[in-house]
């Protein structure tokens with residue numbers, strides 16, 4: 001028998017659990033830990049609430065989670081409730097699948113002003129992550145600046161631009177829907193420090209901006225490189241750039257019947273935020289691209305803006321006792337190996353890149369490596385040992401059955417047409433999970 005602990009119940013965690021099942025069938029016991037009382041990590045609190053089809057992948061994780069040899073151990077923080085060293089003692093392999101839940105920050109003047117947020121905070125707010133549910137962004141301004149040219153910047157811009165009707169069928173949390181309903185934002189500026197050929201936005205997601213009910217994307221024709229240079233791009237990027245070309249047909253100065261303008265500002269890097277307590281403006285430095293890198297030109301201009309969301313990537317949370325690569329913002333590892341018995345997978349291994357599906361081969365690869373390292377298992381105590389420790393520490397563990405009760409309560413509380421209304425604080429989740437004992 002092998003005993004595997006997986007820390008984190010998002011895509012990387014459950015694909016790893018699935019791979020362990022496939023590798024060892026009945027000869028493995030897998031415990032999937034999560035600091036929250038609810039599973040699925042990024043699927044619940046990262047993927048945009050209006051992307052329900054992407055969230056549907058959690059049904060696959062559910063199949064893994066409800067099988068006999070895998071269990072969910074929610075509401076347990078590894079690193080404080082239980083140490084990594086303790087897990088290493090108890091399990092044959094400990095796999096950190098903790099993702100990258102913290103914002104990379106912009107080290108520029110004014111970054112600590114009110115209403116300047118990182119995307120982990122802002123996305124966590126509209127997705128009801130307990131840590132960020134009380135963020136309460138002020139949307140009473142006319143202009144918002146979104147920093148970054150990746151899919152998260154697109155998510156944030158789209159959520160800010162949608163009408164209430166367009167959230168039908170989404171699971172955006174009630175507090176965010178209320179705030180967005182009253183939003184005064186009519187201009188969203190996306191700052192991209194490089195050019196149209198360098199965006200990280202994928203065509204499907206970028207294309208969504210073109211069919212919004214009451215918002216229009218605008219690209220300045222002068223920012224686009226000659227059309228023949230698109231041939232150097234891979235097919236996906238070429239499609240994205242074609243969309244930018246389409247959006248450049250939306251004349252920037254024309255009075256649009258649509259309420260919100262989403263303006264792409266290329267070769268533009270934030271140099272500082274100004275304001276008295278709260279942000280009221282962004283100083284932007286014009287850039288040029290040299291050998292693929294954005295270089296400041298010294299030319300600056302100001303954008304009056306009352307909300308800033310910086311979407312420039314994420315970092316993994318360090319865990320005491322686990323070697324950390326500060327520069328890369330993830331665990332120090334060699335192909336997922338950190339220390340004896342200790343591994344990492346997904347964003348915690350490679351940084352915040354790729355799609356949800358990228359985590360599947362990652363999970364299968366780490367189990368291959370673990371299989372080579374541990375062979376037949378070492379007679380460790382596994383979950384029995386953990387249960388004894390949890391009892392001694394009086395940990396309030398949330399099981400998958402408890403989560404199913406939480407989910408039932410969320411479904412019952414849903415707005416008409418919505419899949420659920422999420423609990424946004426840990427106490428309510430735990431209360432709902434324990435509401436009716438089996």
Ligand code: NAP
Nearest residue numbers: 148149150151152153193194200205311312313352353354
């Ligand atoms: P990302 O794709 O890496 O994009 C980050 C953006 O921030 C880049 O445009 C980058 O520019 C810019 N940036 C970084 N540091 C900056 C700085 N100091 N100043 C100005 N700009 C800066 O990251 P992401 O958008 O956070 O997405 C993370 C991952 O999740 C990606 O793999 C993404 O595709 C995925 N995702 C997918 C979906 C979906 O499929 N629907 C939705 C959301 C996220 P440079 O390129 O110049 O560095």
